[in-house]
Amino acid sequence: MDQDKLQGVRHSCAHLLAAAVKQLYPGAQNAIGPAVENGFYQDFDTLDYKITEADFPKIEEKMREILAGWQAFVIREVTPEQARKDFADNPYKLQLIEDFAGQGKTITENNPGNFLDLCKGGHSDNPREELKHFKLLSVAGAYWRGDEKNRMLTRIYGTAFASAVELENYLTMLEEAKKRDHRKIGKELDLFTFSDLVGPGLALWTPRGTLLRDTLDDFVWELRKARGYERVTIPHITSRALYETSGHWQKFSNDLFHITTREGHEFAMKPMNCPHHTQIYAHLPRSYRDLPQRYAETTMCYRDEQTGELHGLSRVRAFTQDDAHVFCRRNQVRDEFLRIWEIIDIFYAAVGFGDLAVRLSLHDPDNMDKYLGSPELWAEAEENIRSIAVGKGVKFFEAKGEAAFYGPKVDFMAKDSIGRVWQVATIQLDINLPERFDLSCVNEQGEKERIVMVHAAIMGSIERFLSILIEHHAGAFPLWLAPTQIQLVPVSVKHLESTKELAAELASGGVRVAVDTADETVGNKVRKAVQQKIPYIVVVGDKELSGEPWTIRVRGQEEQIKLTKEEFLEKVKEEIAGKK
RNA sequence: GCCUCCUUGGUUCAGUGGCAGAACGACGGUAUCGUAAACCGUAAGCGCCAGUUCGAUUCUGGCAGGGGGCUCCA
Numbered sequence: 312m313d314q315d316k317l318q319g320v321r322h323s324c325a326h327l328l329a330a331a332v333k334q335l336y337p338g339a340q341n342a343i344g345p346a347v348e349n350g351f352y353q354d355f356d357t358l359d360y361k362i363t364e365a366d367f368p369k370i371e372e373k374m375r376e377i378l379a380g381w382q383a384f385v386i387r388e389v390t391p392e393q394a395r396k397d398f399a400d401n402p403y404k405l406q407l408i409e410d411f412a413g414q415g416k417t418i419t420e421n422n423p424g425n426f427l428d429l430c431k432g433g434h435s436d437n438p439r440e441e442l443k444h445f446k447l448l449s450v451a452g453a454y455w456r457g458d459e460k461n462r463m464l465t466r467i468y469g470t471a472f473a474s475a476v477e478l479e480n481y482l483t484m485l486e487e488a489k490k491r492d493h494r495k496i497g498k499e500l501d502l503f504t505f506s507d508l509v510g511p512g513l514a515l516w517t518p519r520g521t522l523l524r525d526t527l528d529d530f531v532w533e534l535r536k537a538r539g540y541e542r543v544t545i546p547h548i549t550s551r552a553l554y555e556t557s558g559h560w561q562k563f564s565n566d567l568f569h570i571t572t573r574e575g576h577e578f579a580m581k582p583m584n585c586p587h588h589t590q591i592y593a594h595l596p597r598s599y600r601d602l603p604q605r606y607a608e609t610t611m612c613y614r615d616e617q618t619g620e621l622h623g624l625s626r627v628r629a630f631t632q633d634d635a636h637v638f639c640r641r642n643q644v645r646d647e648f649l650r651i652w653e654i655i656d657i658f659y660a661a662v663g664f665g666d667l668a669v670r671l672s673l674h675d676p677d678n679m680d681k682y683l684g685s686p687e688l689w690a691e692a693e694e695n696i697r698s699i700a701v702g703k704g705v706k707f708f709e710a711k712g713e714a715a716f717y718g719p720k721v722d723f724m725a726k727d728s729i730g731r732v733w734q735v736a737t738i739q740l741d742i743n744l745p746e747r748f749d750l751s752c753v754n755e756q757g758e759k760e761r762i763v764m765v766h767a768a769i770m771g772s773i774e775r776f777l778s779i780l781i782e783h784h785a786g787a788f789p790l791w792l793a794p795t796q797i798q799l800v801p802v803s804v805k806h807l808e809s810t811k812e813l814a815a816e817l818a819s820g821g822v823r824v825a826v827d828t829a830d831e832t833v834g835n836k837v838r839k840a841v842q843q844k845i846p847y848i849v850v851v852g853d854k855e856l857s858g859e860p861w862t863i864r865v866r867g868q869e870e871q872i873k874l875t876k877e878e879f880l881e882k883v884k885e886e887i888a889g890k891k
Numbered sequence: 892g893c894c895u896c897c898u899u900g901g902u903u904c905a906g907u908g909g910c911a912g913a914a915c916g917a918c919g920g921u922a923u924c925g926u927a928a929a930c931c932g933u934a935a936g937c938g939c940c941a942g943u944u945c946g947a948u949u950c951u952g953g954c955a956g957g958g959g960g961c962u963c964c965a
Contacts, residue, residue, distance in 0.1 A: 352960095363896070364959095451960030452894020459962045463894050466960070494958095498902075507938085507956060563965065583965050612965095617892045618956095620963065715965055739965095766965095803923040830923080838927035850926055864926065871926080 312473035316435075321346035323384070323423075323435040324374075324445045324471045325353040330426035331373035332467070336360045341428070342403040342455060342464055349481070350470030354453055356403065357465045367447040370467075378442055381423040384434040394418045397427060403455065404429045444478040445471035493727075493781040494623045500786050500843060502777075502794075503624065512621040512628035514774055519794040522823070524631070524773055526792055528609050530661065530890070531633050531769045534654045540607040540635060545587040547611065551577040556747055557586040558683055562716060566614050580613035585741070585766060588636040589748045597752040602762065603639035603647055609773070610634065624778040625733055631773040637765040638750065644763060648699045648721070648738055651767040655723060655736045658769050661890040662780060663789055664725060667735070669705055671697060672713035672720040682716050683743035692742050693719045715766075717743040725779045735776050739766040787844040787866060791887045796823045798840040802852035804830055810851045820880055822887070837864070847883065 312320070325344030332339055332355055339360060344353035355362070362370075389397070391412040397420060398404035407429060411418050421430045423438050435441040447469040455461040472478040489495070497503050502520035509515060516524060532542075548570060554560035559567075559582065568580035581587065588606050597604070611631050620626055637647045659667055674682050674689050682689065696719055700707050707721075714720060723736035741764040744750075754760040770776035780788070790796055797817060801810040807828060814824045825845075827836040833850055840848045841864075848864040855861050860873045874882065 361895085449959055450895065453961045454893075457962075459893070463961075465894075468960080505956090511956070557965095559965070566964080585965085614964080617963070619892060619894095619961085622958095626964075717965080734964095800926075802925055805923070832923090832929055833925050835928050836926085841927055848926080852925055854925085862926080 312441075317471075317473060318346040319433050320435045320441050320473070321351040321471045322433055323438050324442055324469060325351040326421075326423070326426065326428050326430070326434075327374050327378055327381075327438075327442060327445075328353045328370070328447070328467060328469060329355075329428060330377050331370050332357075332362070333426075334377070335370060335373055336362070340401045340403060343407075346433075350448065350468060352453075352466050352468045354403075354455070354464040354466045356455075356462065362450055362465055362467065364447075364450055371445075371447055374445070377425070378439060380425050381438045381442075383436060384421045384423045384432075384438065386419050386421045386430075386432055388417055388419050391418060394420065394429060398429055441473070442471065444473065444475050445469055446478060446482065488782075491782045491785040492623075493625075493778040496781050496786040497624070500794075502781070510628070511618055512616060512626070514624055514627055514629070520777075522794045523777065523788070523792060527662070527770060527773065527776075528633060531654070531658060532607065532609070534657060534769075535605075535607050535635065538605075538650050538654065539603075540605040543588065543591055543606040543608050545581070545584060545591075545608065545610065547581055547613070548578045549581055549587065551579060553586045553590070554579060557589075557744060558716070558747060559583070559586065566616070568613050568615050582612055582614045584608060584610060584612065584632065584634045585636055585744060585764070586748075588634075589638075589744060589750060589764075592636075592638045592750055593748060597638075597762075599640065599752045599754045599760070602752055603637050603643055605635065605637045605647075607633075607635040624774040625727070627772075627774050630775065632768055633770045633773060635767045637767065638745075638762055639765065640752070640754075640760065641763055644695060644740060644765060645699050645702075647765045648696065648740075649703070651738050651765070651769075652703060652721075654769055655738075659723075659736070661789075662792070663783060668724040668732070669700065669707035670713065670722040670724055670734075671700060671707055671709040672715075672722050673709055673711050674714040674719065675712035678712065682714065683747070684717075688742050689714075689719070692740050696721055696740055715739055715741070717741045725783075727779055727782050733775055733779060735771045735779065737766070737768050737771060740764075741766055785844075789891060790846045790883070791890045793844075793846050794823065795825045795843070795845050796883065796887070797825070797847045797849065798843070798845040799824060799826045800833060800836040800840065800848060800850045801826065801828075802833055802850060806852055806856065809856050813851060813856075817880060820884060822880070822883055841866075847879075849879075 322345060325346070329341035329344055333341065336357055338358050340356045342354035342356065344351065391408055394408045395405060398408065408418060419431060420427055421432065421434065447467060449468045451466045451468065452463045453466040455464055470481060472481060500519065501517050502523060503514050503516050505513065506515060551560055563582060567582055570578040570580065572578065591606060592604055609631060611629050613629050616626060616628050639647055673693050676686065679686065700721060718739055718741040720737050720739040722734045724732050725735050726732055745762050745764055750762050751759045752762055799810050799814050801807045810826050814826045817824045827840065829836060837848060837850065844866060846866045849861055860875050861879055862871050862873055863879060864871050
């Protein structure tokens with residue numbers, strides 16, 4: 312079955328679900344019910360009925376019963392008057408009818424036998440056969456028309472496939488994905504934790520997790536340093552005046568953590584770093600010869616997210632940005648973009664991602680009040696980055712309304728274990744903050760020239776990046792990132808002291824080594840190390856200590872390898888240096 | 892913030908309107924062992940606050956925290 316046809320099947324299932332719910336819950340009204348990436352959903356106003364997942368078997372049974380009476384979908388075009396009559400008791404359909412009529416769209420109804428619905432079409436041709444393999448998955452709330460001022464409807468999610476096997480495979484995949492959830496693995500590998508006393512959305516990083524963060528951040532810094540970046544440091548709070556100048560105060564006041572001093576002065580925790588960085592640029596008169604100025608800083612930002620928006624490490628209230636700002640002339644933008652893009656390419660290859668989606672995030676011309684600056688300025692900036700992306704020769708897609716309020720962006724998107732898409736890296740062209748902060752340089756003619764800013768984050772939020780990285784590798788990090796790279800397992804307590812000495816020797820070669828000091832059987836110690844997904848495990852006993860070749864257990868492979876201590880250490884060091 | 896579900900030792904899970912259970916982990920002991928779980932023992936828990944009840948971990952409500960969505964996301 313091709314993708315279009317499958318979409319038709321899923322959308323038809325949404326109708327089927329609507330028919331079943333309307334029979335089981337008299338008076339319930341269905342709103343919209345589209346096919347989505349891995350299935351479908353259908354929204355309902357269920358009045359006073361409360362539908363929960365416990366009701367799914369009953370609803371699914373009713374769906375099968377109704378399906379038995381279905382033929383092919385019959386589609387007919389109707390006048391608005393007719394449609395209003397047919398859906399007189401459904402306020403949601405009536406609103407849709409008015410919209411369609413107002414836009415001069417034709418209105419169509421369909422009926423597969425015993426259920427009339429308002430719909431534009433795109434259905435299964437043979438519902439009785441093709442809709443068999445469906446399953447309801449979850450129930451959720453969703454605002455009518457996606458607007459939080461509207462009534463909240465009950466949304467039922469389901470999925471459908473062309474065959475029972477494909478459905479089963481999909482459900483199995485969802486189960487497997489749960490095992491890779493970063494919140495679960497973060498606990499198992501002891502990488503981070505949350506505390507009710509500290510508060511929601513505030514992750515605490517353990518020594519192992521911090522090692523992982525620092526290793527990643529060191530790598531980003533290494534790549535940046537080689538490309539002319541310099542480190543800067545700023546405080547985590549600021550006077551409100553800074554954000555009034557930048558425009559953040561008016562635009563994002565609700566998302567700021569506010570601080571009022573005992574004298575009544577207003578401050579805020581920083582939700583981003585750009586305004587602070589502009590003040591480092593602005594504290595000296597700059598010659599065109601000094602440009603670009605490239606500032607980098609890995610630092611925490613704070614945003615007052617609503618509790619319902621928090622999600623593991625993906626969405627938190629305090630997160631670490633590997634942020635950089637380039638202050639340059641217009642004609643330097645392309646080179647700076649490509650320089651950053653190169654870092655992103657190298658970095659994501661080393662962490663095991665070869666397939667980031669690239670999104671050109673543009674402004675929404677119908678919503679100019681969301682943005683700073685004139686339409687002309689935006690058009691020019693967007694054309695500029697579009698041509699850079701085209702020149703780079705990669706696949707990208709464009710998204711209206713996804714720009715930052717100060718300029719268009721190139722965003723890099725990765726998927727988590729169940730396919731949710733998150734933004735990670737970003738390169739942004741900013742034509743507005745330099746205006747607001749009056750950032751300039753003196754050009755060849757001795758005139759004051761307005762500059763532009765490029766914002767760049769490689770991991771974006773380290774917290775969010777790690778959530779993706781953990782799920783991508785299911786906790787089995789590449790050797791260079793693994794908090795423990797080699798686990799030494801002494802055969803018995805007799806060997807403990809010499810094993811510790813050995814560990815110190817390996818560690819002095821720049822390798823992260825741990826010794827299992829527990830007075831346990833070898834089998835148990837090996838098992839623990841395997842569960843911790845440690846890349847190399849070596850049992851140390853009389854043989855190893857006497858200089859015989861070592862038998863090394865390599866993560867993810869059946870057969871063990873035999874190498875002398877020197878050969879092994881050399882191999883490990885090479886792999887770490889090569890970011891393997 | 893909104894809809895909905897959930898909350899039992901450190902972790903994963905049983906269970907009950909009348910003394911709360913297991914496994915792993917931790918701790919103590921015995922064994923000193925060669926590649927995915929040695930054996931014995933000890934400590935440790937019903938998220939918080941109200942209500943109903945003779946009695947609430949269990950029922951009801953509120954709060955907090957968490958899950959799935961929605962809205963938002965510089």
